[in-house]
Amino acid sequence: MTAQDVSTLKAKPIDFGAVAKDLLGTAVVAMLILVPIISHKSVITQYSLVLETRWPTIAIIMAVLLSVRLAMHLFVWNRAPKPVAARSAGATKVTWTDTVAPYVLPVMIVLAILLPILAGGERRPIDLGIYILTYIMLAWGLNVVVGLAGLLDLGYVAFYAVGAYAYALLSTVYFPYWFGDGIVPWAFYITLPLAGLLAALWGVILGFPVLRLRGDYLAIVTLAFGEIIRLVLINWFDFTNGPQGITVPKATFFGLPFTAGEGGFAAFFGIEHNRIYYYIFLYYVILALALLTYYVTNRLRRLPIGRAWEALREDEIACRSLGINTTNTKLTAFAIGAMFGGFAGSFFAARQGFVSPESFVFIESAIILAIVVLGGLGSQLGIVFAAIAIMGAFELFRELNFLEAVLPAGTDPVHFRMLAVGLAMVLMMRFRPRGFVTRRQPTVFLKERKAVSGDLVKEGHG
């Protein structure tokens, strides 16, 4: 398209009649949506249920909504259509992101390793770091199943639960029974691989029946499996202690408990006892686990099995016709994804010191999925940013006092965090379905490695 053509693309004249009609329609629908649910709030008083009205809130929402829509009509939607830039497929320009990208991850790893030192003995940043790293690890694990193999798993939290309960039950009941109490300080190190194996086994057990399913049905079945495991954990009282949960022993530093006094970590190294050492230790454990997850998945992607996963995601029928064993491919994806979930679960149990079915509800699966989705389905670096954004935002919501001034009295900003996550998922699919990090490094290439934009790949994540 030449410059002359561009100049002929003029702004459309605004049809005020149509705009008024549209605004009226918006107002009607918005009123229907807002009126019963927001305008009236049921409140339990001492004697009965009463309704409280909140008309001013509705007036504010309506005013904002209509003015935004009017502004869109006046300034955005009537703009001349942009000329379509000719884009040659395959060739992408080298931009500054390409130069910076290779350094992002190493810098982040160094920062992560230095965090306890940077925190300077404060507990809060370390806690937050542990929290975020747990979710990064879970999301990297789920990424194997969803991002690489393209199997939407809504019950991922089940494997997290398997790992957590494996640690809880083995360390409190079975190990002392089998090997005596002396084993307990070492339980974490023995259970960690076992929890991963058990979770992987469950991944295969749950993966096996669903091999024939794909897409939506697979998602629902995995959701059902996740819920079944949670409900069994709640109701099988003899085995799991039901909703009351299990208190589990703390992890030790290779047998040295983090306690004051003789035989403890501090005494052994001749330093002063401080609770912070335990959190620093936990931080490095989860950091190591997360990096292991990253490293293993990255290596696997270059193996035939990793390529088979990605091929499976793009086209299952083509895969089968090319002789890829789809059964094994799917099962390994499930098993490896589940294994990382199990590791994370085991760590979670050790960190919390307590497990109960409450921690493994569907919404946890949804949050992990949201991280993977926001990270751009398949991009490992994207997941790091998404996890920091979501989990960090969760924590920030607690601290945002200025929001309380904007929001009506009595509402806590914390309540809005899941609402924000849900909205983010919808908006992400709508506007950036390929994620924020769309750069893709191909694993197989001819002559030279060319990064491709996610837009050029069929399923949107190369």
Next chain:
Amino acid sequence: MEYFLQQLINGITLGSIYGLIAIGYTMVYGIIGMINFAHGDVFMVGSVAAFLVVLGMGLTGGSGLLLILFSLIIVAVIAMVVASAYNWTIERLAYKPLRGSFRLAPLISAIGMSIVLQEFVRVSQEGRPKPVQPIVTGGYELMTRVTEAGEFIVRLTNMQIFIIVSTLIIMAVFTALIQKTSLGRAQRACEQDMKMASLLGIDVDRTISLTFIMGAALAAFAGLMFFLYYGVTDFFVGFLAGIKAFTAAVLGGIGSLPGAMLGGLIIGLIETMWSAYFTVEYKDVAAFTVLVVVLIFLPQGLLGKPEVEKV
């Protein structure tokens, strides 16, 4: 025998509610081939809206029967309109722009929407469940058997009659709508072949929007009855009810309307019978197991057509 009869009545009542929700799943799946994951939450919105309207009208069990019936019809209409507005908006904002996007996009968007609806209601109405006095009261005693433990009375309550009869009426109206009107014809045409239908002058977007509206209206009615039957509703009821209704839709054969109703009845009966004869604690496990077994071994359902994946 008497015990079984009582469970049968309870199961059919519950099944009617599930069946009405299941229709929304089945129609949407039939026409655009996606699971409207947020449908259970649209049911919840209908239920909460009905609850608020009932509270606002000050309806109690003490009013006369005719007055109650008349008021409930008004409540139902309001709840249906509100839920339809929700589902229409959801389709416009979250699903329509994603047609032609990659395979998992609409489902992920739907999961996001489901979270949004739940949290929206939770934030605006608080999380606590709020019980209401029973509104439709009374009933009939069908059978009595005297046992050592005391009398066992088989009851058919007015509420159950109301649920079953109104489900039948709604189903009759709905079937007529699908079978006889031009809207229903357009809907069935889009289900068979969307491209061809649009070539023949059917407004596909409008038909899809109307499908969402109809599904939401039925779900909202189910929501009203759910709230009246249990006397309580909250922001989370849509999750379990939605999954069970989805199971019903798949069991009956996804895309098939009589199948959805049949599936709903079967799921309702399984749930009630399981609670009655086995354990109440594991009734949801039973429902989920049915879902897994059906999806794996009978994905085409009882009344559905087998789906062949083409390249």
